[in-house]
Amino acid sequence: MALLSVLTPVFVAVLCVMIALIFINSRKTDTVPRPETKGGSKVESRPWVDQDLQDDTEITPRDEDDDWADSTEEEDLAHVPYSPPRYPVERMLERSQDFYSVMNQRRSVRFISSEPVPRDVIDNIIRTAGTAPSGAHTEPWTFVVVSDPETKHQIRLIVEEEEEVNYRQRMGDKWVNDLARLRTNWIKEYLDVAPYLLLIFKQTYGILPNGKKKTHYYNEISVSISCGILLAALQNVGLVTVTSTPLNCGPQLRLLLKRPANEKLLMLLPVGYPASDATVPDLKRKPLDDIIVRV
């Protein structure tokens, strides 16, 4: 007991240090966003959602080359002459105008015909998407083309379940909205009707010969660029789609389609001819002067 009372001042001192440490630690934690908040309200109940979404938060490390063409992989390759077709100025103007005219007719269409579409056309469109540039030429994309009716229906069920949750949550926020109007939003009949569903996955990392993971920097930007070229290829042949990024259904759809863990769903595109009675919202695009700045 005597010994303890002698030690009491020591205990008090240690106590102070402890308090200080706790204070520092808790401050550290406060300045850092909690992962739970990333995936949103339902994450706690399904941690894999957050885990599967984490790749979207990746940042290019400072020691990574910003110039995609400057990858060391490429440096090791021999260089070959490059001379693409050269058009006279009048022809360039004409081609630029024609391409704009075709692309300017593109709209997101949710009324898709069930008419069959030639598989060879879809193959050429995927080939075209595969010509996109990618960080260090990693080509970090997988295009899953679904035509099997049962699989399409499974995809619809997964997407609609997630969407219904989204809309019900939104209703909580915007209680003035009427159910009928929202209902038309989470029902996605075109997922059954469209002859093809294109599910585009980004490969967040690759596997090196030594079996180690190889991070694919810029993989989301690369695959999005590839999707832009894919949308252009669809429009060029008169097919339609509606761009959607069902990130929350990604994990379930990945499992349904048996894709590996390094692949994350970036986009889901139902593809087909427009329905004969297809309509689109009467949207306008910003004029050139609203999107261009000349220096």
Place this chain on the structure above:
Amino acid sequence: MALLSVLTPVFVAVLCVMIALIFINSRKTDTVPRPETKGGSKVESRPWVDQDLQDDTEITPRDEDDDWADSTEEEDLAHVPYSPPRYPVERMLERSQDFYSVMNQRRSVRFISSEPVPRDVIDNIIRTAGTAPSGAHTEPWTFVVVSDPETKHQIRLIVEEEEEVNYRQRMGDKWVNDLARLRTNWIKEYLDVAPYLLLIFKQTYGILPNGKKKTHYYNEISVSISCGILLAALQNVGLVTVTSTPLNCGPQLRLLLKRPANEKLLMLLPVGYPASDATVPDLKRKPLDDIIVRV
């Protein structure tokens, strides 16, 4: 003193609780990525880099609609009939093949001719990029077209300074690389030579009529898709570029070009005709079967 000795067991108990708390706190901190690591090693000295990069970490909140065409903005609009051109199957196949052939000739080219390029062609290309879909039709892009030689040179100085840091850091890692080879990487003469530099900014948020910020979800994916269509438009007229995402120089370039704080640089594209002696690394693309999965 007697009182203290009586209290000693209490101190011991409190001590245990403290240790437990510290353990919990430090674990919390460990499981969460430190913001400092995002921007990389130099961030401490330039906090604005990390701040400017933060938007790349945004995640779509769970209550956000995944279907870009289903935005409430659109629902309030009248719907109009949509009937794009319809091609017979043979023509579709032909068009899909032709478009693939043109796009498959696209390469990242760093040897750009200083020959002038008609401004109208560039305008049409930007117009075409502006036809891309975007989350809730926010059209969150700004295309800065730089032709002023002095500004181009300022951009080159900023980019090369950052790149040199990158390469010197990389040298630290890959000490076997020889300086001469690296040197060719951070010198980017084409930034002075190319008749145009296109700097594409993503608008991470908009300003609502009531002056409040309106988050642009999917803005990075939307602008990347737009860049894909822009790259297709360039290739379509025989112009070349090299895709680069100089995220680290973004803040400095944003200030140089006097862009507002809601705009973050996503891509920098030097644009022009290929130099007569242009070469490209002898790269191959993955065959269709390596990027497509049929279900």
